[in-house]
Amino acid sequence: MKVIESENFTAERAWGALDVCVMNGISCRLHWTDKxxxxxxxxxxxxxxxxxxxxxxxxxxxxxxxxxxLKAGDIVHAQAGDEHYAEPVGEARILVIEQEGSV
Structure with a gap:
């Protein structure tokens, strides 16, 4: 078992990620970004x-x-084919769960 303090996570570049886990082909990654x-x-x-x-x-x-x-605690479910992009206001940490290797 591991605990990740998401608020303290940073990356060297925008959208840098920490791989939390991969389960049955689904990846769970914590991203840090300011862009x-x-x-x-x-x-x-x-x-x-x-x-x-x-x-x-x-x-x-x-x-x-x-x-x-979106604010801390908000969750979005995007269907396959939904066109979108995320724009942080300042720094943000985002948990993304998706098919492994997805864009």
Whole structure:
């Protein structure tokens, strides 16, 4: 058993990650970032949990863009094919659970 103090995790670069575990082909990774990611579509489903900080989640649906403001404790479930990108407000720590090797 291991305990990870997510609030204290940092990385050398934006979106650097700590691999928490891989279970049956599903990866669980803790990310640290202070910069936005890029627009992307995941191959499969993704769970995105903000552990520390605030994150603007930009989503494109039916040709429209919307922004969801996420705070620590908020969880997003993205379906395969959902186009999105995350933009932290300052520093953020995010737990991402997705198919191993996903974008």
């Amino acid at each position: 936005p990611y890029k627009w992307h579509v995941n191959d499969g489903e993704e769970v995105f949990a903000v552990m520390h900080g605030e994150v603007k989640m930009h989503v494109r649906r039916d040709g429209r863009e919307e922004t969801l403001m």
